[in-house]
Amino acid sequence: MSLLTVPDLRELIQRKPQGPCVSLYQPTTRTPSGSEEARIRFDNLIRRAGELLEKRPAREVGPLLDQISALSSKEFWNHQLEGLAVFGSAEGVREYRLPHTLPELVVVADSFHVRPLLRSLQADRQYFLLELSEKHTRFCRGSAHGLRAEDIPGLPASLVDALGPERGEPQLQQHTGGRSVTAGENTVGEGTVFHGHEADLPSEEDVLRYLRAVDAALFDTLHEEKVPLILCCPERYHPAFRSVARYPHLMEEGIRGNFETAHTDELHERAWPIVEKTLSTSRDLALEKYGNRISKGRSSDELGAVARATIEGRIDTLLLAEGRHEWGDLDRQSGEIRLRDEQRDDHDDDILDDLAEMVILRGGEVFTLEPSAMPSKSPVAATFRW
Numbered sequence: 001m002s003l004l005t006v007p008d009l010r011e012l013i014q015r016k017p018q019g020p021c022v023s024l025y026q027p028t029t030r031t032p033s034g035s036e037e038a039r040i041r042f043d044n045l046i047r048r049a050g051e052l053l054e055k056r057p058a059r060e061v062g063p064l065l066d067q068i069s070a071l072s073s074k075e076f077w078n079h080q081l082e083g084l085a086v087f088g089s090a091e092g093v094r095e096y097r098l099p100h101t102l103p104e105l106v107v108v109a110d111s112f113h114v115r116p117l118l119r120s121l122q123a124d125r126q127y128f129l130l131e132l133s134e135k136h137t138r139f140c141r142g143s144a145h146g147l148r149a150e151d152i153p154g155l156p157a158s159l160v161d162a163l164g165p166e167r168g169e170p171q172l173q174q175h176t177g178g179r180s181v182t183a184g185e186n187t188v189g190e191g192t193v194f195h196g197h198e199a200d201l202p203s204e205e206d207v208l209r210y211l212r213a214v215d216a217a218l219f220d221t222l223h224e225e226k227v228p229l230i231l232c233c234p235e236r237y238h239p240a241f242r243s244v245a246r247y248p249h250l251m252e253e254g255i256r257g258n259f260e261t262a263h264t265d266e267l268h269e270r271a272w273p274i275v276e277k278t279l280s281t282s283r284d285l286a287l288e289k290y291g292n293r294i295s296k297g298r299s300s301d302e303l304g305a306v307a308r309a310t311i312e313g314r315i316d317t318l319l320l321a322e323g324r325h326e327w328g329d330l331d332r333q334s335g336e337i338r339l340r341d342e343q344r345d346d347h348d349d350d351i352l353d354d355l356a357e358m359v360i361l362r363g364g365e366v367f368t369l370e371p372s373a374m375p376s377k378s379p380v381a382a383t384f385r386w
Helices: 006-014 032-052 058-069 115-121 159-163 204-222 237-244 264-293 303-311 351-361
Strands: 021-027 083-089 092-098 105-109 127-133 136-143 146-149 173-176 181-183 186-188 192-195 229-233 315-321 327-330 337-339 365-369 380-384
Touching (some): 006 351, 032 058, 032 105, 058 092, 127 237, 127 264, 136 264, 146 264, 159 204, 229 237, 264 315, 264 365, 303 315, 303 337, 303 351, 303 380, 315 351, 327 351, 351 365
Parallel strands (some): 127 229
Antiparallel strands (some): 021 083, 127 136, 181 186, 315 380, 327 337
16 A cells, blocks of 8 residues: 655646545545445435536536546455545546544535545654664554554665665574584584674675665655654664654654564554653644734734735644534635635535645645633634744
8 A cells, every 4th residue: 555645745736637526535444344344334425416407417417427437346345444445537537545544524615625534644643663783674643543564655664675685685604513413403413603793794895885776765755745754663773764864854852772573563662652741832832823923914814814815825833623614715826715604515625625735835834623621612723934
């Protein structure tokens, strides 16, 4: 399963396909026993999308919904996580399986509805873990609920993978002793004893080449992320990797030891207490900054003011209440908003989602908070750059 990244989100935001865009979200389960219920939910969401598209020509709607329906197979439902997001347009269908629960939601509009994905990318909701040794490299994404290994393109699997067998594998020396010795499954000649010397271990230069290859793969994928990364490796690798790492959110405190055979549950148990302190700080700082700037006129919870500031590119931090929607239309030239009590057709979109998209594209931060954690009863609050 591929890692959902900020560039992926940007691509969804910036893509403006011809015709309607369908965004489907639903909770799923890792266990095959829940696959039938998930399939029924999916079919119901497609049916709801069809209702919202009923004013569109059938030649547009039929092929679009058929593409989405084609995902539904036994293989598809037997390999899910906790949440599923599907995006369909005339250009094709993209789907993401996410390690946290998503709301059951269907939105049909002129652009994709991405706000439920923000939770997967928020720095205050997750962490990354890099576990490495000479023989093993593993990258994971974690949250309060657990840790899961994910793919990073180009990430070497080990030192040998990065450098090749001639440079990566130490050579064993031998001498004659007085007994037979079993090496692996084979008994080698009588008296042959294998041992290694310090000189046989990978050189410092080779280790640094390996770690630079790891850093290059991470940086290519994560350079736009702001999620804390915790390093898990033998003591001797901590200073070496920190000397080459370019990812700016590598945590000072890490996990020391060799965990090549450790289950992700054990790694999460060790990592989460370390990471939790940093995660809660990000949210608290955002709320504190909002409160400090109210008297200066540089923060607001009034939807119209936030919309205008967003259009002008003035939003530094946007706070959104999880689960809240403001249906209507946002004029992306003036910032004027027209609200409706519900989504009536494919011309209505979630204005909060539109604001979040524009803030991300302009380099601002977006935090989705529990409604009780918001600074007021408004579903939106923002801190301005000026």
